[in-house]
Amino acid sequence: MTLRGPQPDVVLDAIFREARSYNGYTDRPVAKADLHAIWDLMKWGPTSANQLPARLVWCVSDESKQKLADACSAQNQPKILNAPVSVIIGMDTEFHEHLPELFPHADAKSWFTGSAELRAASAFRNSTLQGAYFIIAARMLGLDTGPMSGFDADKVDAAFFADTPAVRTNFIATLGYGDPATIFARSPRPDFAKFNSIA
Structure with a gap:
């Protein structure tokens, strides 16, 4: 049975109002089954023409977390090293190769063939959406996240995507x-009128 309509406050709080970005974690481990469970939720989030361009690297070993930390700012390095899992949300700029399987309703692959610029823009937009779905899925499963910038994308790409050059961080x-x-203390959020307009 699918729940339609407004959700109870406890659900809205867990996803948005009370959820936070964390800089550190308890010693409670994250099982590999949890990683699969996150993916099995987030994959259902909508992307344009079901592109699904996100490519995730789940860094669970000390070696992989150190390799990632070496490409990050000094402020972010301890966060990555001390977290149970650190995740790279990458984007496949050749996602269109999978569209015959993922979007069989039309010849969607042809829409992107021959335009690297269009593929790059679409991969970025839709993998960002998937990154948001990752955060929501983790929260719905009782986990927390700490999304961040503060890294050298070229170094991360070289360390993790050298064998898949079409994938970028x-x-x-x-x-x-x-x-x-x-x-940290909760930062302010503006009301509707400040950043919105109705046309």
Whole structure:
């Protein structure tokens, strides 16, 4: 049974109002089954023509987290090293090769063939959407995230995507069970009138 209509406050709080970005985590481990569970939720989020351009690298070993930290700012390095999991949300600029399988309703591959610029823009836009779905899926499963910039994308690409040159880094995030002592005071959010208009 699919729940339609407004959701109870406890759900809205878990996804948005009370959820936070964490700088550190408890010692509670994250199982590999949890990573699969996150993917099995986030893959259902909509992308244009079902492109699904995101390519995730789940850094669970100390070696992989160190390799990622070496490409990040000094401020972000300890966050990555100390998190149970650090995740690279990459984007495949040749996603169109998979469209005959993922979007069989039309010849969608032809829409992107011959235009690297269009593919790059679409891969960035839609993998960013998938990154948001990653955050929401993790929260719905009781986990917390710490999405961040503050890294050298070329270094991350060289370290993790050297064998898949069409894949580029979009952003990174930590994943685990958040330690409340590591969050800042809640930053303000504007009301509707400040950043919105109705045309």
